[in-house]
Amino acid sequence: MERRLAAILSADVVGYSRLMGADDEGTLATLSTYRDVVDSLIAEHQGHVFGSAGDSVVAEFGSAVQSVRCAVAIQRAINRRNADLPDRQRMEFRIGVNLGDIMVQNDNLYGDGVNVAARIGEVADPSDICNSSEAYEQIAGKVSFPTSSLGERNLKNIARPVSIYRVDWRLDDMQAREILRGSLSLPDK
Amino acid sequence: MERRLAAILSADVVGYSRLMGADDEGTLATLSTYRDVVDSLIAEHQGHVFGSAGDSVVAEFGSAVQSVRCAVAIQRAINRRNADLPDRQRMEFRIGVNLGDIMVQNDNLYGDGVNVAARIGEVADPSDICNSSEAYEQIAGKVSFPTSSLGERNLKNIARPVSIYRVDWRLDDMQAREILRGSLSLPDK
Numbered sequence: 032m033e034r035r036l037a038a039i040l041s042a043d044v045v046g047y048s049r050l051m052g053a054d055d056e057g058t059l060a061t062l063s064t065y066r067d068v069v070d071s072l073i074a075e076h077q078g079h080v081f082g083s084a085g086d087s088v089v090a091e092f093g094s095a096v097q098s099v100r101c102a103v104a105i106q107r108a109i110n111r112r113n114a115d116l117p118d119r120q121r122m123e124f125r126i127g128v129n130l131g132d133i134m135v136q137n138d139n140l141y142g143d144g145v146n147v148a149a150r151i152g153e154v155a156d157p158s159d160i161c162n163s164s165e166a167y168e169q170i171a172g173k174v175s176f177p178t179s180s181l182g183e184r185n186l187k188n189i190a191r192p193v194s195i196y197r198v199d200w201r202l203d204d205m206q207a208r209e210i211l212r213g214s215l216s217l218p219d220k
Numbered sequence: 221m222e223r224r225l226a227a228i229l230s231a232d233v234v235g236y237s238r239l240m241g242a243d244d245e246g247t248l249a250t251l252s253t254y255r256d257v258v259d260s261l262i263a264e265h266q267g268h269v270f271g272s273a274g275d276s277v278v279a280e281f282g283s284a285v286q287s288v289r290c291a292v293a294i295q296r297a298i299n300r301r302n303a304d305l306p307d308r309q310r311m312e313f314r315i316g317v318n319l320g321d322i323m324v325q326n327d328n329l330y331g332d333g334v335n336v337a338a339r340i341g342e343v344a345d346p347s348d349i350c351n352s353s354e355a356y357e358q359i360a361g362k363v364s365f366p367t368s369s370l371g372e373r374n375l376k377n378i379a380r381p382v383s384i385y386r387v388d389w390r391l392d393d394m395q396a397r398e399i400l401r402g403s404l405s406l407p408d409k
Contacts, residue, residue: 032248048335048377059221059323059330082273085334089273134248141248145274146237188237 033135037091038098038128038166040078041148042069042105044086045123045157053119061122062086068108069124076101081140089149091140095130095169102126102160103176103200110158127152130165143189150186151195164194176200177210179217222324226280227287227317227355229267230337231258231294233275234312234346242308250311251275257297258313265290270329278338280329284319284358291315291349292365292389299347316341319354332378339375340384353383365389366399368406 044050050058069088073080076097078090092098105126113121129151131144147163155161162170167178177199183192199217202210209215233239239247258277262269265286267279281287294313302310318340320333336352344350351359356367366388372381388406391399398404 032245046377048332048339049379051330051335052332052377052379055323055331056221059325062330063325082271084271084273084276084278084328085330085338087273134244136248136252139273141240141251141274142244143237143241146240149274150237188235188241190238190241 034132035135036130037093037133037144038095038130038169039133039140039145039148040073040088040090040092040098040102041127041129041145041152042088042090042102042124043149043152045125047086050122057120058122061116061120065109065112065122065124068112069105072101072104072108076104082138087149089140089145091133095128095166096173098128099160099162099166099170099174099198102128103198106158106160106200123157125152125155125157126160127155127162128160128166129163130169147186147189147193150189151193154184154186154195155197160198160200162196162198164196167194167196175204175211176202176207177217223321224324225319226282226322226333227284227319227358228322228329228334228337229262229277229279229281229287229291230316230318230334230341231277231279231291231313232338232341234314236275239311246309247311250305250309254298254301254311254313257301258294261290261293261297265293271327276338278329278334280322284317284355285362287317288349288351288355288359288363288387291317292387295347295349295389312346314341314344314346315349316344316351317349317355318352319358336375336378336382339378340382343373343375343384344386349387349389351385351387353385356383356385364393364400365396366391366406 078092127148129148133142178196181195267281316337318337322331367385370384
């Protein structure tokens with residue numbers, strides 16, 4: 032068994048079961064297209080996709096900065112594609128990012144850090160990216176988008192409360208730069 | 221894209237995140253051992269395991285009868301192994317079984333039927349096996365263990381309520397035969 036420190040990105044589709052129940056072939060077609068986008072962005076950011084089932088994607092990165100940059104690239108790409116689709120065909124992802132001393136076995140990723148990443152993704156709103164404070168501490172000052180603290184949350188089956196930070200990737204670059212310089216405060220979402 | 225009618229078995233570990241948080245290497249060791257047991261029983265019953273992430277297992281069977289026999293074999297095997305372990309090392313699975321006209325793409329299984337199987341597994345108690353009425357109808361009279369109706373349940377993100385039946389695999393064979401003959405009524409669990 033191999034152990035290593037990693038940033039874990041966990042993504043899933045908002046309302047996947049509902050979408051699949053309403054139009055299975057259409058949902059699978061959109062999911063396949065979007066998964067191609069997600070997988071290629073993960074590879075571009077030096078991440079590695081581990082076993083995925085249904086709509087869930089779990090990827091490992093050697094760098095927290097790269098994992099969060101990748102999450103932003105994913106949400107921006109999906110957002111652009113959704114804008115071209117009628118409402119009922121849109122598909123949104125929620126993303127959680129966490130750090131963990133993970134274990135690798137049989138090409139699968141295991142550990143508390145992986146489970147916490149998935150739980151953080153579950154509390155994210157549609158199209159949002161949420162980080163644990165552990166991931167936040169590694170990216171603060173190193174990425175060009177602001178974050179908002181969402182406070183501590185109790186996550187299902189996770190013993191300790193987790194401090195969660197949202198990445199405000201929807202701001203345009205000008206706003207983001209001004210907020211990071213401290214000349215503008217973060218708008219309400 | 222390939223479509224086919226299949227019985228879907230969805231299994232996951234009760235309290236997996238909690239177990240992993242308390243002892244990650246011990247949990248992974250037990251999970252690996254139990255997954256070997258589960259995977260070999262699925263193969264023995266002519267099932268095929270599809271993409272699994274973390275503690276979840278999704279398998280497809282060409283026969284509903286075989287999928288439920290496999291689920292019972294899994295719970296009996298895990299139960300025997302747990303009996304030899306101290307309490308804190310025990311690991312229980314919940315299993316959901318459903319029928320579905322599923323889609324296969326890139327060695328992954330998709331469709332409403334797969335999602336419903338997973339949701340049925342989520343409402344099962346530890347070590348229980350729950351079937352949808354669609355699966356139940358295909359096994360009634362063909363398997364040697366009784367079932368109890370748990371009534372209709374609303375499952376998360378599933379549009380219609382699902383009638384659920386529990387397989388009472390814990391009964392010994394003598395009790396089960398008498399219940400099936402109608403000379404004994406089902407005991408409370």
